[in-house]
Amino acid sequence: MKTMHKAGLLAAGMALALPAAAHPGHGVDTGFLAGFLHPLTGFDHLLALLAVGLWSRQQRQGVVLAPSFLVMMALGASCAGFLVLPLLETSIAATVLLLGALAACAPSVQARVPREAAVLTVGACAFLHGLAHGRELAGMASGAGFILASCLVIAAGAALPGPRLRRLFGAAIGAAGLCLLAVAA
Numbered sequence: 001m002k003t004m005h006k007a008g009l010l011a012a013g014m015a016l017a018l019p020a021a022a023h024p025g026h027g028v029d030t031g032f033l034a035g036f037l038h039p040l041t042g043f044d045h046l047l048a049l050l051a052v053g054l055w056s057r058q059q060r061q062g063v064v065l066a067p068s069f070l071v072m073m074a075l076g077a078s079c080a081g082f083l084v085l086p087l088l089e090t091s092i093a094a095t096v097l098l099l100g101a102l103a104a105c106a107p108s109v110q111a112r113v114p115r116e117a118a119v120l121t122v123g124a125c126a127f128l129h130g131l132a133h134g135r136e137l138a139g140m141a142s143g144a145g146f147i148l149a150s151c152l153v154i155a156a157g158a159a160l161p162g163p164r165l166r167r168l169f170g171a172a173i174g175a176a177g178l179c180l181l182a183v184a185a
Contacts, residue, residue: 030138035145038137039153044092044180045129049150051099051173052122053157054166058106061115065122066154070147072123076130077143088132090184095125097177103170107163 039045052069056062085091098121102113113121137146160166 030142032141032145035137035142035147036149038133038142038146039149042133043176044096045133045150046153047096047173047176048092048099048125048129049153050157051096051103051170052125053154054103054160054170054173055099055106055118055122056154057158057160058103058163058166059115059118062118062158064115064119066151066158068119069122069126069154070151072126073130073133073150074143074147076127077134077137077146078130079127080131080134083131085128085131087184088128090181091128092132093177093180093184095128095177096180097174099125100170100172100174100177103157104167104174106167106170 039049049069052065056065059065102121133146137143157169160169
């Protein structure tokens with residue numbers, strides 16, 4: 001029961017937190033350490049990564065979701081110099097809501113969401129995150145740190161024990177995404 005109390009406190013904290021200013025207009029960081037720390041300090045990115053890990057653990061063929069996210073995020077980052085999307089922050093908040101909801105509804109959703117649709121969904125969300133973060137990190141070293149930390153956060157989400165706890169965390173991430181959407185609007 002202690003685990004459920006801790007999970008509830010964490011969920012409440014995530015739902016009440018404000019977004020970290022982790023997107024364009026906040027300076028450019030360089031170096032491996034700056035890249036590594038970046039996904040850990042951007043609340044919206046951290047939640048999306050955790051949700052991908054949670055959802056991938058609950059999908060039958062979820063092993064493809066994490067690599068798909070990382071590859072599409074890197075692709076989005078490589079396009080950040082020439083592709084500008086309106087309402088990017090709002091779109092990113094929506095990805096947190098969507099990914100959290102999918103993790104919260106799994107495994108009942110997995111019967112209705114084909115693997116290809118899951119990969120496309122995760123890929124589209126990742127591309128948006130890559131666009132936002134690609135403007136902030138300069139150089140291969142910071143990009144490598146960013147991808148490594150992102151991989152570790154996804155793994156942490158996947159490592160969370162028990163399907164009920166994973167669904168609870170997914171719901172908390174979805175709630176936080178709703179709060180992020182309200183702030184972004």
